[in-house]
Amino acid sequence: MALLLILHRVADYEAWRKVYDSVSDMPVFGGIRRESVHRMVGDPNNVLVLHYFDSVDEARAFTTLPELKEAMQRAGVQGEPRFELYE
Template identity: 45%
Template structure:
């Protein structure tokens, strides 16, 4: 099991969340087994998202989707996200 972690700041969490929720069918179609969204306690626009995949390759492929990049832009992601992968121990 591989988890894709993405941390980024958004302009407006509520607007970002609408785009994120609408993206769910694309997540499922591209191997996302589970997902979660976290907000920093002191800044609700500081968002960390996790997506679980069966393999590292599936996680990397999802991270490279053009549709994902478009959704992030449409959701108001600021700057360059911090992205990392981890395997469940």
């Protein structure tokens, strides 16, 4: 099992969440086994997403998907997201 931690700032959490929910069923994102979304206390537009995959290779490949980059842009992600991988 691999954990992908994604940390990023968004322009508006509610707008971001709508896009996040709309793409979660896309087949290209099918490698995600479990997920959770968290907002920083006192800074609700600072978002932490945890995605679990069967392998580090699957998680790493997910971070390079053009569909992910496009969804993040549509959702109002500001700056570069921070990706961290854990086993």
